[in-house]
Amino acid sequence: MKQLVLVPLAAALLAGLAYAESVTVYSARNEQLIKPLFDAFTKDTGIEVKVLTDKEGPLMERLKAEGTNSPADMLITVDAGNLWQAGKQGLLKPIESKTLNENVPAHLRDPKGEWYGLSIRARTIFYNPATVKPADLSTYEDLADPKWQGKLCLRTSKKVYNQSLVAMMIAQYGEPKTEKIVRGWVANLAAPVFADDTKMLEAIAAGQCQVGVANSYYYGRIVAKDPKFPVKLFWANQNAGGVHVNVSGAGVTRYAKNEKGAIKLIEWLSGDKAQNLYADKDMEFPVNPKVKPDDLVAGWGPFKPSIINMSKAGELQGKATQLMDRAGYK
């Protein structure tokens, strides 16, 4: 048992000596999506990136428990709600960066500078062109209309993307109206809610339902493999507040040992090269307005995003979850 402790201890000590030249990242964005970006960063700057992946919740508990002894310099999540939550719990440190302020539009970053969006994930409406005409579609709210009864498919309310969507609706319409809309959705469901977007899109394709709401990159992944996939994308709410977007993003941790390196990494991630990689790797939209999305993604046409500040998603996520529980949205 002695060696069990001592060998990793020695390794930890050695790692301790090396951390000046490296940035340590706690990431909820999974390794295969984030690692290529870090590799490119290391190539550009010579700064090594060490990454530890886990779910957001455990990562935040980890930061809290480690306190000043945390090795983490930076936290990455795949949604704004968790970043806002990390900020609220005092796990992040506000930073000042001209580059970031230029590269990331104001509504996609924290007003206090604790976190910055790095890629946009658009959550919009998908339909089966065999049964639905684009003219029939308009807004998320419209999907609560009885005309869609038995035709709607949704993913589970336990996924943060739907919690953010409903949070943003609360920000836009207030709770009572939002709850009515969500109840309308539930009444229109054609099948029990799905565990993931991909399965839900397949259900639209198979004709189990006709319309649904999903993140665009899930659709992108399917279409990249099967260009004839019989589901089409519709940009929601183009005349009513814009498409709901979420961001994956990052912030510098409160007790970062290499704050400079972490800022450098976030800045780099908001720059041209990384933003292109983001777009290519997972078919997300770049936050940096100067960067064009992937060709396939660009093919879906331009869209007007919601420009309510992303921090609302975090602030109202708890409320949104409770609202969906009340409305019987599983």
Add this chain to the structure above:
Amino acid sequence: MSSRLLPSRGVLCALPIALLTVVPLLVVLSSLLDPQAEVWSHLLDYVLPGVLWNTLLLVVGVGAGVLLLGVPLAWLTAVCTFPGRRFFGWALMLPLAMPAYVLAFVQVGLLDFTGPVQTLLRSAFGTSAWFPQIRSTGGVILVLSMAFYPYVYLLARNAFLTQGRRAIEAAQTLGMSRRRAFFVVAVPMARPWLIGGVTLALMETLADFGTVSIFNFDTFTTAIYKAWFALFNLPAASQLASLLVMFVLMLVALEQWGRGARSYQVRSAHAERIALHGRLRWLATLWCGTVLLLAFVVPMMQLLVWVKGVWADDFDARYPAFIGRSLLLAVMAALLVTLLALVLAYARRRYRDAGTHWLVRLATLGYAVPGTVLAVGVFIPVAWLDNVLLAALRPFGLEALAIFKGTLAVMLLALAARFLAVGFQPVDTAMQRITRSQEEAARSLGLNGRQVAARLYLPLLRGGLLSAALLVFVDVLKEMPITLMTRAFGWDTLAVRVFEMTSEGMWDRAALPSLFIVLAGLVPVVLLIRKTES
């Protein structure tokens, strides 16, 4: 009698091991001091009634399911003869190597509206509306039963192999039909083994998150995750987890009370196998074949199809390291847990006081706690200890951020806390089969305690110890939350790879690490089988 006030030696043996589980549980339980009125009123009104009902259905359903699958299959392969008995004897243990979430994903994929079965039905009949909804209470019970029946099968088979045929013969001489004898004698005699198997299956069911998520089936555990990840209220989540732990403790106490003073010590005996005749023998083959097909062959084929698609892109030079770490972790955890389980089982046998008894019970509770919650419970005290030590050592020039955090030792201890129950059940049931008189005979022949352990216990416990080690090995291979929380930087295993892929819904890419997990798990399963074949 003055020693009454001092803890017994059994308590002294069991306490350090129980602490492994008790400390993280206490961290979880400490949340009870931090009431969350607002979240609770919401949970009570809108969440808990539903999930309690669902959890109850699941416990009853999966409990019945694993018994209905495991006991007859064990009986057929242990006691009867029919075509393919030898093959099924070992093959029916294979699903043990298949992670439940993989099984769930594959079964949902196959049987849901969009899956090939219903698609085929629609193209043939125009509709598949009559096809039962797989994403339902029935579906989740079915899949979890298929995933966890091997626990019951494995333990029940052991029991039937050693006592079944003789018991049936004895009952038949008393004028009982074979069928009646099965229910009246063989099954009740195997009770500790069956209870052991069902306990493992139900604890895993209660703690399961991955499988029920795929069905979007709300249980107590999903409510815990909702309180934490969606309502951002870890104290409330921990409070829910505490309730779960208390519920399990209650079940354990109930079982104990029901068992009373009955003793299940049996002597091994040999008797003839029961030969099945006519249609019955082929029905037995068909039944075994169907279970094997659904619980193992089909998901395995699906994994292979996916792997074929992603192999070229995903299989890279890091895989040997992933596999190596997974194996290292699983082997070491298996050895550690088996050793601790042996100490606990021995303490419980040797020292029959209530203190020892309940410490042993507490030590094996970790399996019923959702993995992520237990992981946090482990991490918080370790990080605290590190912080205290680092603060104390800093004046002496120690520049480090971690002492115990991220070490293999902590990882192993955390895994031990989670899987002690898995190791304890087979060791304890094996221990129960050593009669008190056998032990006393050895003592009266001049052997001291250590010699009795070496010359009587070890040889007689070998089977149980092996089962324990192999079950833990397979479970650790599949384990995600604790590995994620306690691993060092870059110390990724196969299970971590599965997590990376499934967290973004890339099930086809998760197939590659999953396949390696299944293959690595097959080795011990086959070993286990060779051990129990007689």
Add this chain to the structure above:
Amino acid sequence: MTPMLEVNAVSVRYPDRAVIESLSFSLASGQIGCLLGHSGCGKTTMLRAIAGFETPAAGEIRIDGEVVASASTMLPPEARRIGMVFQDYALFPHLNVTDNIGFGLRALSAAERTARIGEMLALVGLEDECRRFPHELSGGQQQRVALARALATRPRLMLLDEPFSNLDAELRERLGLEVRDILKAAGTTAILVTHDQHEAFAVADVVGVMVDGQIRQWASPYSLYHQPVDRHVANFIGEGVLLPGVVNASAQIEFELGRFDGPTPAHCGVDGCRVDVLVRPDDVQHDDASPVRATVLARAFRGAEFLYTLALPSGQKVLSLVPSHHNHAVGEEIGIRLELEHAVAYVRE
């Protein structure tokens, strides 16, 4: 000569009750003793205390003069150099007959061990079964393996806990004698625990009748049968009935079957003390010439004898053991005569 086993005022108590209260007895070297009693009388507990599996609360146990249990000493079982045969034999299922017998012989060299195992196999007549495993043996064979295993280590004292209770009646009787022969041949001091008096009489030189944690009588089987110390022992050992009687002025005991000399019970005043007289079936002889008549109520054929249940004119029942050529039907009246050297009587309660 010091006795091989001395039990001095030993008490064993469980948290809720005393199982054995101040019990004493001793066995000379080579003697076979027996504790006889109903289940729950404490006999097995006493045996386990001698073996070292129970700790006496008071008293002292010596084996061959060495104190093995007392207020200050508690020698563990493995250090007592005893052998024990268990009710369920407790054979080791993972070892064959040879290895079971050799289990306690680890101190011997391989050659010595083989020789000793060979002796034991010969002693119990299991040479041909030496490679078999316990589950492949019959009950009687398992029993003999257990005995050989315990004897192999040349114990100072052999303890047998209901060793025949798992065997059928016929085998039980045969094995009882066999075990006695084996123990005597080995010259081993032994103590047997049983609830079966036939077994006790067949095997033991001296028997203690145990009731409620105490020995009521410690005596040879003959004395137990013919001079039971109290009505409980009288009832427990052998067959027989108690008939009411009175002590007359000349200190004789008078009752329905006659007047007999006999030690009158203690605490019984001469003349008029009311007593119960023990009448054994073999005391009641068939005698057509006898004036005493009795009616046959029931009869049991025992081969050489009939055991008749008879009703005396007063309605009292007695048993009578009669050679089987005296064949009488139920309802028939026969003459009986009581043959007693001494009447055994107890004060009427």
